[in-house]
Structure formats: structure tokens, C-alpha cells
Amino acid sequence: VSETESLLKFKKSLVIGKTNGLESWDDKKNPPCKWIGVLCHRASVWGLQLENLELSGSVDIDALMGLKSLRSISFMNNKLRGPFPEFKKLSALKSLYLSNNQFDVTIPKDAFDGMGWLKKLHLEHNKFSGEIPASIVRSPKLLDIRLDGNRFTGHIPEFTHKPLKLNLSNNALVGPIPKILSTMDQKLFEGNKGLCGKPLDTKCYSPYSISQEPMSNPKKKSSKFLYILAAVVAALAAILIILGVIIFLNRRRKKKQPLLSAEPGPTSLQMRSGFNESERGQGSYHSQNRAAKKMIHTTKLTFLRDDKENFELQDLLKASAEILGSGCFGGSYKTLLTNGSMMVVKRFKHMNNADIEEFQEHMKRLGRLNHENLLPIVAYYYKKEEKLFVCDFIEKGSLAAHLHGNISLGQPSLDWPTRLNIVKGVGRGLLYLHKNLPSLMAPHGHLKSSNVLLNEKFEPLLTDYGLIPIINEEKAQELMVAYKSPEYLEQSRVTKKTDVWGLGILILEILTGKFPESFPQVDKESEEDLASWVRSIFKGEWTEELFDQEMGKTSNCEAEIVKLLRVGLSCCEVDVEKRLDIREAVEKMEDLMKEREQGDEDFYSTYASEADGRSSRGVSCEGINLS
Numbered sequence: 088v089s090e091t092e093s094l095l096k097f098k099k100s101l102v103i104g105k106t107n108g109l110e111s112w113d114d115k116k117n118p119p120c121k122w123i124g125v126l127c128h129r130a131s132v133w134g135l136q137l138e139n140l141e142l143s144g145s146v147d148i149d150a151l152m153g154l155k156s157l158r159s160i161s162f163m164n165n166k167l168r169g170p171f172p173e174f175k176k177l178s179a180l181k182s183l184y185l186s187n188n189q190f191d192v193t194i195p196k197d198a199f200d201g202m203g204w205l206k207k208l209h210l211e212h213n214k215f216s217g218e219i220p221a222s223i224v225r226s227p228k229l230l231d232i233r234l235d236g237n238r239f240t241g242h243i244p245e246f247t248h249k250p251l252k253l254n255l256s257n258n259a260l261v262g263p264i265p266k267i268l269s270t271m272d273q274k275l276f277e278g279n280k281g282l283c284g285k286p287l288d289t290k291c292y293s294p295y296s297i298s299q300e301p302m303s304n305p306k307k308k309s310s311k312f313l314y315i316l317a318a319v320v321a322a323l324a325a326i327l328i329i330l331g332v333i334i335f336l337n338r339r340r341k342k343k344q345p346l347l348s349a350e351p352g353p354t355s356l357q358m359r360s361g362f363n364e365s366e367r368g369q370g371s372y373h374s375q376n377r378a379a380k381k382m383i384h385t386t387k388l389t390f391l392r393d394d395k396e397n398f399e400l401q402d403l404l405k406a407s408a409e410i411l412g413s414g415c416f417g418g419s420y421k422t423l424l425t426n427g428s429m430m431v432v433k434r435f436k437h438m439n440n441a442d443i444e445e446f447q448e449h450m451k452r453l454g455r456l457n458h459e460n461l462l463p464i465v466a467y468y469y470k471k472e473e474k475l476f477v478c479d480f481i482e483k484g485s486l487a488a489h490l491h492g493n494i495s496l497g498q499p500s501l502d503w504p505t506r507l508n509i510v511k512g513v514g515r516g517l518l519y520l521h522k523n524l525p526s527l528m529a530p531h532g533h534l535k536s537s538n539v540l541l542n543e544k545f546e547p548l549l550t551d552y553g554l555i556p557i558i559n560e561e562k563a564q565e566l567m568v569a570y571k572s573p574e575y576l577e578q579s580r581v582t583k584k585t586d587v588w589g590l591g592i593l594i595l596e597i598l599t600g601k602f603p604e605s606f607p608q609v610d611k612e613s614e615e616d617l618a619s620w621v622r623s624i625f626k627g628e629w630t631e632e633l634f635d636q637e638m639g640k641t642s643n644c645e646a647e648i649v650k651l652l653r654v655g656l657s658c659c660e661v662d663v664e665k666r667l668d669i670r671e672a673v674e675k676m677e678d679l680m681k682e683r684e685q686g687d688e689d690f691y692s693t694y695a696s697e698a699d700g701r702s703s704r705g706v707s708c709e710g711i712n713l714s
């Protein structure tokens with residue numbers, strides 16, 4: 088179906104109040120890029136700006152799905168009503184403006200699920216009712232949300248990230264304002280009688296909302312008080328009874344079970360990993376139990392951070408677990424603790440290069456590191472044959488999964504600005520490691536895309552850093568990334584710049600979408616690595632075949648992408664003397680980032696709704712970078 092056909096089908100579903108409002112939408116007179124309200128870039132429709140046309144009828148989303156480059160929709164100031172259109176089918180949409188219409192429905196909870204690129208959502212001045220859909224707070228990139236002047240009820244959902252712009256004023260919301268929003272302007276919450284807590288001056292008196300009606304009748308007041316008191320006493324009694332039953336059952340069960348066995352649940356970490364903190368292979372049940380009792384005093388988790396709630400090794404072993412993957416040194420498991428925290432436990436075999444004191448000293452050093460691009464180690468457990476590292480579970484998983492895994496799942500891949508931001512963050516994390524672990528030859532030593540995790544804002548977090556001194560030398564040389572560098576392969580040496588080479592390979596991976604470990608390619612005879620493959624194709628200018636198609640449309644960004652590719656290649660210089668050092672590499676990426684940001688401001692200020700939107704003036708490559 089051509090874009091013209093899709094647009095005409097879409098037009099059919101609309102009732103156009105303003106006479107001749109869409110008269111120009113006629114395929115015989117003009118190509119669609121000349122039609123009113125149709126915004127094109129390179130002859131593809133990327134925006135629809137149909138405002139003030141007295142539109143009613145329905146919005147045919149299926150027809151709009153034929154517009155593959157569509158990123159922005161504005162139907163502001165019309166008369167649209169009826170069920171909320173299934174905009175989530177347009178999963179690449181970046182901005183949606185429905186302000187000043189007549190929608191008077193409840194928006195389904197999952198209305199925005201899967202809209203991973205949505206940045207702006209303006210629904211103000213309609214009559215939307217019901218709760219704010221939870222999928223709004225789940226949208227990772229949504230930074231500009233206007234819901235004011237509607238009839239939304241219930242609590243404000245817990246935002247996973249703080250939006251840059253938010254307006255919830257003049258609705259019927261109740262309850263405390265989530266902490267993450269407490270520093271925003273009061274005005275954005277005004278006109279909701281039931282809201283309380285900062286930034287409003289109304290204090291929250293109960294976990295829910297403050298009383299909305301003043302209680303003038305003292306009799307009514309005291310009976311209400313008695314009622315609450317009775318409810319509290321009844322609740323306390325029920326809790327005590329339940330606790331009693333739990334303690335009783337626990338005691339009975341403990342009598343039947345050896346002290347350190349895990350919960351019988353088939354998915355506990357202990358069952359899944361086969362990990363056992365006491366040596367219980369031999370001996371009678373009683374001697375095992377004695378040994379176990381003794382171990383419980385000595386086998387504690389060592390916590391490296393004060394900001395985390397402590398828990399016991401037992402809690403970890405008993406928690407239900409799911410394997411995340413098996414790396415070079417052992418598996419990593421995701422576990423859910425009873426306090427609700429989702430943790431990752433990574434097993435390390437081959438970690439006996441240091442004796443226990445040196446090991447503990449090194450762990451303390453790693454525990455003192457604190458940077459926004461490093462995933463902190465929360466705790467560790469020391470046992471001669473293997474160690475456990477515990478850290479937070481990072482929801483979005485690894486960069487490797489996003490680059491090489493999401494395509495098969497049909498999920499949108501990372502776009503160019505996100506990729507640039509990730510490599511910049513990785514560089515910053517590395518620079519910090521180099522400053523704070525100056526005695527290590529390769530302060531990271533194991534940089535690869537599965538060791539870069541992405542938080543909810545797609546900011547990178549480095550893991551598995553600073554391990555070389557404690558990994559058995561032979562295994563380190565066999566398995567760790569630093570030992571795959573040209574200087575190690577050719578001269579058996581690792582230097583500070585070895586991490587820069589790792590960064591370079593990561594940059595090339597993120598730009599080409601090629602997995603470094605699939606080099607040298609089996610079907611080719613050459614011994615080339617990813618860097619030499621890129622060099623063999625790159626002729627100093629934009630070369631389509633070199634770059635990851637999953638990055639989506641990159642029009643207008645070619646120059647930036649080529650610049651980053653050059654930085655990547657300079658980091659991969661085989662001659663260590665000519666290779667950039669980490670500071671230079673980070674500076675070059677920061678410069679690139681600054682150039683982008685300057686270009687980006689225009690996009691926001693000249694976007695469809697504010698400008699005529701007909702030209703691509705001010706449209707940074709970020710605005711049109713998806714396919």
C-alpha cells in the first residue's frame with residue numbers, strides 16, 4: 088500500500104467539519120507531501136499536523152500503519168471523541184498531541200505499552216476519566232506529559248523516571264504525590280482537591296488522601312474515630328494471629344529440616360545453581376548439621392555499601408532464581424528477595440589469584456568506587472573454590488542483548504542518539520576507573536557489550552570491572568577481553584590503553600551491529616578482527632553497508648556517525664603509542680555530544696505544532712531516525 092493510499096484511507100474515517108479543510112488531499116492534483124498537514128522528509132511522511140479542522144469521526148490507526156516513517160501526530164483543537172485510538176500500534180511514534188478534543192473515555196491501562204520511542208504526549212483539555220494509565224510511567228523516553236484539564240481520578244502512578252515536563256493540574260487525582268515528582272512546580276498539581284504532599288502545601292495525614300470534607304459535627308467525628316480505632320485493633324489482632332501461626336509452622340518445619348537446606352521450591356538459587364555454602368558432601372546427617380551450624384557464623388555475605396539493606400546469604404539462596412546466562416566464570420542468576428529487591432548473583436570460579444586478605448582489600452577498593460556509569464557491587468561471599476558477587480538487577484539488561492538480541496524479538500533497536508549516549512557513558516565510566524584504580528594496568532580489563540547494562544533511561548552501567556588482580560592468571564589470559572588485544576597477542580603486554588582498545592571495539596560494535604566475537608569470520612580465511620574488517624570497508628566517508636541497519640533512518644546524521652567511527656578506529660590503533668588515551672577518547676565523544684545537543688534545540692522549538700512544520704528546517708536527525 089502506498090503512502091497516498093494510506094492517507095486517503097485514513098481521511099475516509101474522519102468527518103471534516105471545516106469546509107474544504109482537507110481539500111488538498113487529492114491524489115490527482117498533488118503528491119501527498121504537498122497536502123495540508125502532511126509533513127515529509129525526503130518524500131516520506133514523518134508528521135501529520137491536522138489542527139483546528141473540526142475533525143470528528145474515528146481515527147483509522149490501521150491506515151496510519153501504512154506510513155512507515157510516521158513519528159509525529161498532532162490532532163489538536165478538533166472534536167475527536169469516542170474510544171481511545173490504538174496509537175500503540177504506531178510503536179515508533181515520538182510525539183502525540185490530542186489536546187483540546189472531546190475524548191470522554193477511560194484510557195486503557197496498556198494504551199502506551201510498546202511505544203518505546205514516545206517522548207511527548209499531550210492529552211490536556213479533554214474529558215478523559217478513570218486512572219492515569221500505568222503504561223505512561225512505563226514509557227522509558229516519555230519526557231513531556233500534559234494531562235491537565237481532564238477528569239483523571241485515583242492516585243498518580245509511581246514514575247520510574249522523572250519527566251522533564253509534566254502537568255497534572257485540574258483533574259480529580261487523590262493521594263500523595265510520588266517522591267520523584269516532589270521537586271516540581273506546585274502549579275503542575277493544582278486543582279486536584281485530593282492530592283497531598285510536596286510540592287503542595289497540603290500535608291498527607293494518612294497513607295491515602297487527606298479528608299476532603301471538613302468534619303464539623305463532633306458526634307460524627309467521635310463515631311468515626313471509634314470506628315477507626317476498632318478497625319486498627321481488629322487488624323492488629325489478625326496480624327498477631329497470623330504471625331503466631333507462621334512462627335509455629337516455621338518451628339515445626341525447622342525441626343524436620345537440616346539447618347542450611349534451602350526452601351524446597353524447585354527454582355531457588357541453591358537448587359538452580361547447585362551452590363552450597365557449606366561442604367556437606369560427606370558425613371552423617373548430624374555431623375553435616377553441626378558443620379552447617381558452625382559455618383553459619385563464618386559464612387556471611389560481606390556488604391560493600393551502606394546504602395543497601397543488608398540480607399543474609401540464606402535469603403539469597405532461598406529466593407527464587409532465574410538464570411540470566413552463563414559467562415566465562417560461572418552463571419549469573421536473578422533472584423527476588425523477600426523484601427522485594429531484585430538482585431543478581433554472579434558466581435566466579437577461577438578467582439584465587441589473591442589470598443583472602445588481598446582479596447578482601449581489593450574488594451574494599453572496588454566497593455569504594457562510586458560513579459553513575461558503574462554498577463556497584465553490593466556484597467560478596469568468599470569461599471575458596473568460588474566467590475559470589477551480588478549486585479542490583481538492571482531491568483533493561485545488557486547492551487549486547489539490545490544490539491544482537493532484540494531484532495529477533497521484533498523490538499525496536501537502539502537509535503543513533505541513544506547509541507552515542509551509551510558510548511559516551513561507557514567512556515566516562517572507564518575514565519573514572521582509570522583515575523581511581525591507577526595501580527591496575529587495565530582498570531576495567533573485561534569491557535564488552537554483555538558487561539554494559541542499561542538502566543531505565545538507557546544510561547550505561549559497567550560491570551565486571553577491576554577483576555584482573557584476583558582472577559587466576561592462566562584463566563584471565565584465556566578468557567578476559569584485555570588479553571584479546573593486539574598488544575597482548577603480539578607482545579604479551581597489557582597497558583592502560585588496552586581498555587581504550589576495548590572501548591574502540593565497543594564503538595565499532597555499536598555502529599556496525601556486528602558481534603566482535605564472531606571475528607575472524609569462519610567463512611573467510613583472514614584473521615581479521617572487527618577493527619580490521621571496518622578498516623577494509625571504510626573509505627573515509629559514509630558507507631551504507633558498514634552501519635547497523637537497525638539504527639533506523641540516519642539521514643542528516645551521517646557526518647556525526649562517521650566522526651564516531653573515526654574515534655572508534657583511533658581507539659583500536661594497533662600501535663599503542665598512536666592510540667588515543669582514555670581522556671582523549673572521552674573528550675572527542677563529549678564534543679560530538681555537544682554538537683548534537685546544539686542542533687537538537689531547534690527540533691523542539693520548531694516542531695510541528697509550534698511551526699508550520701512543512702520544511703525539514705530544524706529537524707535534527709534524531710527526529711526522523713527510525714524506520
Ligand SMILES: Nc1ncnc2c1ncn2[C@@H]1O[C@H](COP(=O)(O)OP(=O)(O)OP(=O)(O)O)[C@@H](O)[C@H]1O
Pocket residue numbers: 411412413414415416417418419431433478479480481482484485537538539540550551
Ligand atoms: N546486574 C545485572 N542485571 C541484569 N542483567 C545482568 C546483570 N549482570 C549480568 N547480567 C546479564 O546476565 C548475562 C550473564 O552475565 P555474566 O556476567 O554471567 O556473563 P557474560 O557477561 O556473558 O560473560 P563474562 O562472564 O565474561 O562477564 C549477561 O547477558 C549479562 O548481561
